[in-house]
Amino acid sequence: MNEFDFIRQLRERLRSQKGSARLIQGAGDDTAVISQTADRDLLITTDLLVENIDFLREATPALLLGHKALAVSLSDIAAMGGRPLWSLVSIGLPESAWSSDYQTDFYTGYLALADLFGVTLTGGDVSESSQVVIDSIVVGEARPDRAVLRSTARPGDHVFVTGNLGGAAAGLRLIELGARVRSPSVSAGVAEPLAAATGSTTNDDDGAINSLLLRQLAPQPRVGWGIVLGEEELATSMIDISDGLSSDLHRLCVESNVGATIDAASLPLNENVKQLCGRRALDPVALALHGGEDFELLFTVAPENVPRLPKRVDGTPISRIGEISDQSGVTEVREHHRTWRLQPQGFSHFTRPKT
Amino acid sequence: MNEFDFIRQLRERLRSQKGSARLIQGAGDDTAVISQTADRDLLITTDLLVENIDFLREATPALLLGHKALAVSLSDIAAMGGRPLWSLVSIGLPESAWSSDYQTDFYTGYLALADLFGVTLTGGDVSESSQVVIDSIVVGEARPDRAVLRSTARPGDHVFVTGNLGGAAAGLRLIELGARVRSPSVSAGVAEPLAAATGSTTNDDDGAINSLLLRQLAPQPRVGWGIVLGEEELATSMIDISDGLSSDLHRLCVESNVGATIDAASLPLNENVKQLCGRRALDPVALALHGGEDFELLFTVAPENVPRLPKRVDGTPISRIGEISDQSGVTEVREHHRTWRLQPQGFSHFTRPKT
Numbered sequence: 006m007n008e009f010d011f012i013r014q015l016r017e018r019l020r021s022q023k024g025s026a027r028l029i030q031g032a033g034d035d036t037a038v039i040s041q042t043a044d045r046d047l048l049i050t051t052d053l054l055v056e057n058i059d060f061l062r063e064a065t066p067a068l069l070l071g072h073k074a075l076a077v078s079l080s081d082i083a084a085m086g087g088r089p090l091w092s093l094v095s096i097g098l099p100e101s102a103w104s105s106d107y108q109t110d111f112y113t114g115y116l117a118l119a120d121l122f123g124v125t126l127t128g129g130d131v132s133e134s135s136q137v138v139i140d141s142i143v144v145g146e147a148r149p150d151r152a153v154l155r156s157t158a159r160p161g162d163h164v165f166v167t168g169n170l171g172g173a174a175a176g177l178r179l180i181e182l183g184a185r186v187r188s189p190s191v192s193a194g195v196a197e198p199l200a201a202a203t204g205s206t207t208n209d210d211d212g213a214i215n216s217l218l219l220r221q222l223a224p225q226p227r228v229g230w231g232i233v234l235g236e237e238e239l240a241t242s243m244i245d246i247s248d249g250l251s252s253d254l255h256r257l258c259v260e261s262n263v264g265a266t267i268d269a270a271s272l273p274l275n276e277n278v279k280q281l282c283g284r285r286a287l288d289p290v291a292l293a294l295h296g297g298e299d300f301e302l303l304f305t306v307a308p309e310n311v312p313r314l315p316k317r318v319d320g321t322p323i324s325r326i327g328e329i330s331d332q333s334g335v336t337e338v339r340e341h342h343r344t345w346r347l348q349p350q351g352f353s354h355f356t357r358p359k360t
Numbered sequence: 361m362n363e364f365d366f367i368r369q370l371r372e373r374l375r376s377q378k379g380s381a382r383l384i385q386g387a388g389d390d391t392a393v394i395s396q397t398a399d400r401d402l403l404i405t406t407d408l409l410v411e412n413i414d415f416l417r418e419a420t421p422a423l424l425l426g427h428k429a430l431a432v433s434l435s436d437i438a439a440m441g442g443r444p445l446w447s448l449v450s451i452g453l454p455e456s457a458w459s460s461d462y463q464t465d466f467y468t469g470y471l472a473l474a475d476l477f478g479v480t481l482t483g484g485d486v487s488e489s490s491q492v493v494i495d496s497i498v499v500g501e502a503r504p505d506r507a508v509l510r511s512t513a514r515p516g517d518h519v520f521v522t523g524n525l526g527g528a529a530a531g532l533r534l535i536e537l538g539a540r541v542r543s544p545s546v547s548a549g550v551a552e553p554l555a556a557a558t559g560s561t562t563n564d565d566d567g568a569i570n571s572l573l574l575r576q577l578a579p580q581p582r583v584g585w586g587i588v589l590g591e592e593e594l595a596t597s598m599i600d601i602s603d604g605l606s607s608d609l610h611r612l613c614v615e616s617n618v619g620a621t622i623d624a625a626s627l628p629l630n631e632n633v634k635q636l637c638g639r640r641a642l643d644p645v646a647l648a649l650h651g652g653e654d655f656e657l658l659f660t661v662a663p664e665n666v667p668r669l670p671k672r673v674d675g676t677p678i679s680r681i682g683e684i685s686d687q688s689g690v691t692e693v694r695e696h697h698r699t700w701r702l703q704p705q706g707f708s709h710f711t712r713p714k715t
Contacts, residue, residue: 052485054487060682133413
């Protein structure tokens with residue numbers, strides 16, 4: 006039984022658990038949704054990051070790990086169309102890291118991102134451990150019944166994705182090949198990764214490599230887009246791309262009992278990936294389809310609402326990449342007048358690609 | 361820098377963080393308190409349990425670990441006078457545990473306790489790890505401004521503790537000496553530990569040992585007492601005993617800018633500890649003063665409210681053990697007409713007693 010099987014089993018168990026009347030959506034979406042009061046629902050999410058599984062310590066500056074720990078949970082709140090407000094973080098550290106600047110750097114990176122989105126760190130726990138382990142918890146809010154689920158896409162909806170795809174997976178490959186990010190300075194905070202990871206191209210290979218490493222190590226959660234898509238009731242369904250487009254699109258389709266067809270030509274490929282391709286045996290389309298951890302938002306919009314979509318939010322554009330069909334669980338790609346079946350094959354773990 | 365120093369540093373950092381207007385009590389108490397609406401405050405807590413630090417895997421059946429993971433967080437909510445409602449749990453497991461019944465047993469124990477208190481498991485995360493790591497998150501509620509803090513004890517208040525003390529620390533010593541709990545059956549669920557760990561005495565040493573092991577491995581959070589003390593506005597301050605009475609009382613006094621004097625004769629010693637003492641070099645009073653993980657509630661009550669206290673809640677009695685003084689940070693013990701200074705020396709970690 007792999008991780009997905011186990012989560013599926015747990016989810017069924019949770020769904021059958023005699024629930025509180027105030028729980029409206031349990032485990033099984035990006036966050037739990039709790040109907041809290043007449044004017045707001047509460048969203049809660051938790052993400053566990055384990056050294057050697059989710060990251061390599063020697064390739065991940067603590068400053069960026071702090072950033073990423075919060076970013077992955079903010080991305081879950083965004084994927085529900087919610088607004089993040091509070092956070093907690095539990096951290097287990099080996100004794101060697103206690104005596105260094107490791108935890109100071111970690112919290113510096115964490116709090117810089119928290120400040121950027123007005124999120125207040127309200128608590129947490131610490132323990133000793135043999136590996137670095139981080140559990141990141143974010144609490145957010147959505148207007149009642151406005152939380153955007155995975156299970157509510159409808160045939161005919163257009164499929165969109167924020168930003169660009171494949172960069173984080175390329176960054177992971179580069180780390181596996183031995184590439185290391187230029188050490189970010191604490192004084193510069195997270196401004197440097199913020200600028201570099203937004204997908205801007207650079208005019209040299211070193212710059213492109215560093216940008217891709219930062220796409221992997223310092224992902225940018227699409228918090229602004231999440232709020233707009235949720236509060237303006239623009240998205241009919243949404244998920245964040247953590248395991249890869251093919252896996253996450255398939256998951257959304259299965260949950261919604263629909264299918265989807267994607268246009269290969271419309272996929273927003275990461276420019277740095279394109280720049281490096283050929284020379285390093287990276288296929289930009291395969292990385293965009295199956296690469297994990299871009300933490301972009303994948304969402305569906307009813308045709309009549311497409312004109313209401315903003316062009317950019319916080320500088321990040323969106324791309325229309327396909328449409329929803331009524332063929333339950335069938336995900337396909339149109340490429341050069343040919344249509345082929347898209348199998349879910351995202352990689353989610355560092356040392357164990359799920360292919 | 362040890363764990364406490366680090367938490368203190370982090371706490372100062374959090375207090376200085378530009379906070380949300382809706383945060384009324386940040387990190388530094390048993391839970392975070394968020395002023396959510398006019399008719400309720402939200403409480404959130406997280407507890408990280410790491411194998412070999414917080415528990416020994418071979419001495420801790422997964423069923424009981426599931427119970428304990430939730431119990432420690434429920435105890436935090438109780439210590440704020442709150443009502444627990446929802447929970448999440450993140451779990452990291454070594455590959456060997458994936459293929460066994462480990463996670464099934466874990467969730468069985470977890471959900472049995474959740475059901476007992478009407479808590480709904482709403483989500484979580486799973487990952488692979490080299491050690492078993494659990495992060496337990498519980499969300500609860502308190503009426504506005506009724507959350508009971510550590511920092512609000514007043515000179516003249518009486519000091520009380522629920523249940524009895526020293527059993528969990530004795531259980532820990534017994535585990536270190538090689539004692540192992542009788543394997544709890546999954547079908548019996550947690551009924552057996554529930555009955556055994558409430559402090560009932562048994563008429564043989566084996567039974568006493570098993571009860572003490574269960575005090576350590578399956579602590580009973582004082583959820584009912586927490587709700588009564590908070591909602592009836594009976595407690596002026598409260599903390600749960602996780603690191604030991606001497607440490608947690610000292611913490612409460614420092615936070616409240618008061619002192620306390622404890623009567624040694626009034627300490628509610630665990631009966632099984634008394635039964636086994638002498639034969640196994642355990643000092644019941646020392647265990648009651650310094651032993652961690654009993655997860656009893658330590659609270660203060662204004663003299664005029666003492667008559668309003670119920671005798672028992674959910675079958676658990678309370679004991680008046682002393683009173684609050686105006687000597688800031690000074691904790692003392694009265695014993696045989698002599699008064700001596702009580703130094704905080706709780707043990708919090710399994711392999712590294714903090715003495």
